[in-house]
Amino acid sequence: MTTKQLELIATDIRQDVIKMLEAAKSGHSAGPLGLADIFTALYFDVLKHDPKKPDWDERDILLMSNGHCVPVRYAAMANAGYFDRKELLTLRKLGSRLQGHPERTKLPGLESTSGPLGSGLSQAIGLAMGLRLNGQPHRQIYVTMGDGELDEGNVWEAAMLAPKYNLDTITVIVDRNNIQIDGPTESVLPLENLREKWEAFGWHVLEIDGNDVEAVIDACAMARAVTTKPTCILAYTVPGKGVDFMEYDFKWHGVPPDHEQAKKALVELRTLQGKIRSEHE
Amino acid sequence: MSDTSSEPIRAGFGRGLVKAGQLDHNVVACCADLTGSVKMDGFQKEFPDRFFQIGVAEQNLVTVGAGLAAAGKVAFVSSYAAFMPGRCWEQIRTTICLNEQPVKLIGAHAGISVGPDGATHQMLEDIALMRALPNMVVLAPCDSIEAEKATLAMAKDKRPNYMRMAREATPIITDEKTPFQIGPAYVLEKGADVTLIATGTMTPQAVKAAELLYKDGIEAEVVHVPTIKPLDVKTILQSLKKTGCVVTAEEAQITGGLGSAVAEVIADEGLAVPLIRIGMKDQFGESGDPEQLMHHFGLDAQHIRLAAHAAVERKK
Numbered sequence: 352m353t354t355k356q357l358e359l360i361a362t363d364i365r366q367d368v369i370k371m372l373e374a375a376k377s378g379h380s381a382g383p384l385g386l387a388d389i390f391t392a393l394y395f396d397v398l399k400h401d402p403k404k405p406d407w408d409e410r411d412i413l414l415m416s417n418g419h420c421v422p423v424r425y426a427a428m429a430n431a432g433y434f435d436r437k438e439l440l441t442l443r444k445l446g447s448r449l450q451g452h453p454e455r456t457k458l459p460g461l462e463s464t465s466g467p468l469g470s471g472l473s474q475a476i477g478l479a480m481g482l483r484l485n486g487q488p489h490r491q492i493y494v495t496m497g498d499g500e501l502d503e504g505n506v507w508e509a510a511m512l513a514p515k516y517n518l519d520t521i522t523v524i525v526d527r528n529n530i531q532i533d534g535p536t537e538s539v540l541p542l543e544n545l546r547e548k549w550e551a552f553g554w555h556v557l558e559i560d561g562n563d564v565e566a567v568i569d570a571c572a573m574a575r576a577v578t579t580k581p582t583c584i585l586a587y588t589v590p591g592k593g594v595d596f597m598e599y600d601f602k603w604h605g606v607p608p609d610h611e612q613a614k615k616a617l618v619e620l621r622t623l624q625g626k627i628r629s630e631h632e
Numbered sequence: 633m634s635d636t637s638s639e640p641i642r643a644g645f646g647r648g649l650v651k652a653g654q655l656d657h658n659v660v661a662c663c664a665d666l667t668g669s670v671k672m673d674g675f676q677k678e679f680p681d682r683f684f685q686i687g688v689a690e691q692n693l694v695t696v697g698a699g700l701a702a703a704g705k706v707a708f709v710s711s712y713a714a715f716m717p718g719r720c721w722e723q724i725r726t727t728i729c730l731n732e733q734p735v736k737l738i739g740a741h742a743g744i745s746v747g748p749d750g751a752t753h754q755m756l757e758d759i760a761l762m763r764a765l766p767n768m769v770v771l772a773p774c775d776s777i778e779a780e781k782a783t784l785a786m787a788k789d790k791r792p793n794y795m796r797m798a799r800e801a802t803p804i805i806t807d808e809k810t811p812f813q814i815g816p817a818y819v820l821e822k823g824a825d826v827t828l829i830a831t832g833t834m835t836p837q838a839v840k841a842a843e844l845l846y847k848d849g850i851e852a853e854v855v856h857v858p859t860i861k862p863l864d865v866k867t868i869l870q871s872l873k874k875t876g877c878v879v880t881a882e883e884a885q886i887t888g889g890l891g892s893a894v895a896e897v898i899a900d901e902g903l904a905v906p907l908i909r910i911g912m913k914d915q916f917g918e919s920g921d922p923e924q925l926m927h928h929f930g931l932d933a934q935h936i937r938l939a940a941h942a943a944v945e946r947k948k
Contacts, residue, residue: 456732463702464731467722470695474727477699477707480684484660485703505723508692516684 352395357564360430361391362620365593367426367439369616372607375443378451381590381603382497383423385528385562389586390427392567393493402432405460411490412462412478416471417497417526418452419605424461425449433460469503471496472523476509479518491575494523499531502540507552513581514553521581522574523554526561528590530601549583561586593620637804641797641833642740644776646671648783649708653679659787660700662686662709664693669799670710670740690716694737695723701733706787713739713755713796721761728792729767735793736786737762742796743833743883744912744929747922754917755796760888762794763861769814770861771795772832772882775804778858781812789814796832798883800922803836817864819871823851826940827871827878831857831890834881834910834931841936852940863893869901877906877943881936883926886911906946908939 364387372378394400399411415424422442429436434448441447448458452466463474471494482490500506513521525545533539542548549556555577559566567586574582590604591597594616597608608616653659653675660682663672667685676683686693693709693716700707709716716739717724728735744754762770769791773779779797786793793814811818820835821842830838835856842852853871857864872878878898880891891909898905912929926932 454730456730463698464726467726469691470698470723470727473692473695473723474699474702476692477696477701477705478703479699480696481660481700481703481705484682484705505691505695508687508689509695512686512689512692512696 354565357391357395360395361387361564362593362623364391364423364426364430366617366620367429367436368422369594369608369613369620371422371426371439371442373610373613374440376607377443378422378607379419379605380597380607381530381600382417382420382526382528384594384597385588385590385592386420386423386495386526387592388562388564389495389524389526389567389588390423392564392571394427394431396568397571398493399491402428402460405433409490412492414462414471414475414492414494415453415465416468416494417500418465420497420526421453424453428460468497468500469505472506472509472513475521476513476516476518479520480516488520490520492521493571494521496523496525497531498525498527498529498536498542499539501525501542501545510549510552510554517579518581519578522571523581523583525583525585526588527585528588530590530604532604534601545585553580555580555582556585557582558585559587561588562592595619638801639776639804640799640801641773641776641779642671642799644773644779645738645783645795645797646674648780649675650678651780652706652784652787653682656706656787658704659706659708660684662693662696662700662707664688664690664711664716666711666740669712670738672710691720691723694720694735695727697735698727698731698733701735706734706736708736708738710738710740712753713742713758714753717758717761717794718755725765729765732767733792734790737792737794739794739796741799743798744917744925744931745798745800745833745883745922747800747925748919750919751916756885756912756917757888758794758796759860759882759884759890763888763893767792768861769793769859771814771859773797773858774832774835774856775802775806777804777806777808778810778812782814782858785812785814798833802833805836805839812858815859815862815864817855817857817859817867819853819867820856821852821854823853823875825850825852825875826944827853827855827875828881828936828940829855829857829868829878829890829894830881831860833883837931837933838881838936840933841940844933844937845940848937848941850940850944857890860890860893863897865897868894868897872898872903872905877947879908879910879936879939879943881910881931883931884911886913906943908943910936910939
């Protein structure tokens with residue numbers, strides 16, 4: 352797929368996220384919008400997977416440790432063909448497979464149940480060790496994490512363990528958007544220097560623009576090429592990316608757009624923030 | 633009951649884990665820096681490639697277990713019960729129970745009989761913590777032989793399991809031929825006057841209490857409950873309807889444990905059956921010799937005997 356095509360898919364995913372959150376009347380806006388390029392890269396290039404066979408036993412595994420951002424995963428999965436896009440509007444409603452936070456047993460293709468932060472990397476470690484014993488050391492395991500999530504002690508217990516067993520098939524992608532619920536990460540609980548922290552724990556660290564689809568694809572290729580260490584990609588993203596009034600504003604971490612805000616956001620996304628004319632206008 | 637033979641319950645777990653590993657190559661084990669204490673050392677020696685030392689990190693321990701289970705492994709994870717499930721309840725709830733990954737959690741050094749280490753290490757709330765979780769099976773074998781059978785049964789069970797076990801030597805009251813399955817409660821002694829329902833280390837005490845009661849002219853029925861959840865309601869109701877009064881005994885807080893579970897059965901069925909619960913009464917323990925502590929906090933055959941007398945009195 353060309354870069355242009357991937358970027359258009361990312362824009363479609365962002366529009367789906369806005370529609371889903373408006374319909375759900377609750378949920379997180381900033382994180383999923385910021386992650387749209389990463390999830391486009393993963394589902395449309397990086398991952399070895401089959402949307403028609405979600406339990407294919409040669410698939411790569413994507414664990415979403417930042418479960419609150421799951422609308423972006425649902426939208427990426429629907430656009431990739433896991434299920435009909437119409438189902439996206441059932442998000443957070445009674446009886447839906449699309450729970451407010453991801454539940455493995457509800458929707459095929461989700462690899463785990465998450466929401467409470469800090470548990471994804473530990474599960475990746477168990478999976479990597481188990482797959483190695485199963486004679487499948489080649490299957491890659493990707494873990495997305497929020498940056499606020501790095502406040503959790505469980506993350507660093509796991510970060511210490513993965514290099515011990517040289518679990519090189521694990522690639523962590525940290526969504527470094529600098530915001531969490533109560534404000535900027537560096538005022539809530541300073542995280543920097545993140546590169547030095549992960550390196551000190553024995554990880555191969557890459558820093559990229561997380562809103563550049565090609566940069567995400569390249570970084571994942573580099574992570575696979577390094578076979579002596581697990582890799583941590585610090586992906587710098589813009590929270591609320593693509594919607595001007597949401598970008599960089601931590602107030603949008605945990606709230607959905609209302610109808611007027613959603614309308615405005617969708618026009619902006621369709622016109623790529625005023626760069627092109629939308630056929631809908 | 634014979635006092636001649638006793639062994640720590642955890643020794644049976646150690647033997648069972650090695651056997652489970654021999655029977656199924658998918659069995660793996662993880663420990664948090666207590667391999668010898670929790671008796672995983674035999675498995676580690678026999679299957680070094682299937683043993684993972686996690687370090688002193690219980691949140692990571694159980695969550696790595698969830699990942700191993702996701703890869704199709706039968707993952708046994710163990711630490712002291714005070715730390716696991718004590719420190720990592722949310723990870724167990726989300727990544728094991730809600731996520732339906734059949735991890736095998738082994739809580740060692742449970743109960744007050746940990747002794748000199750004191751209240752910090754005497755885990756008394758683990759039954760309540762684990763019993764509250766949907767999908768979780770909660771086990772407390774009464775001796776090392778039953779613990780070995782329970783371990784083999786856990787390795788085949790498709791649900792998340794928690795098994796608690798004590799540090800000190802416990803009298804051996806079962807043998808190789810004694811039946812064991814996950815689920816049933818077992819009537820060890822038949823009697824018509826009072827039901828003694830016990831689990832784990834308190835079952836040998838209940839058997840001893842029944843002997844004392846017999847001399848007092850009271851015929852006690854002893855029901856051993858190795859599976860606290862799901863509870864064998866049928867066997868318990870049969871006994872309660874026969875005897876009309878009951879004493880429960882567990883080396884744990886009476887809040888939320890076996891005694892609470894039996895109280896729920898009595899209330900749900902609308903039975904007018906006097907119930908006296910033996911256990912820690914909403915308090916912490918302290919340092920001391922294990923046997924002295926058990927006596928001090930009323931967790932022995934003598935206290936069960938006195939409670940049985942009181943229960944029989946209340947029937948009248």
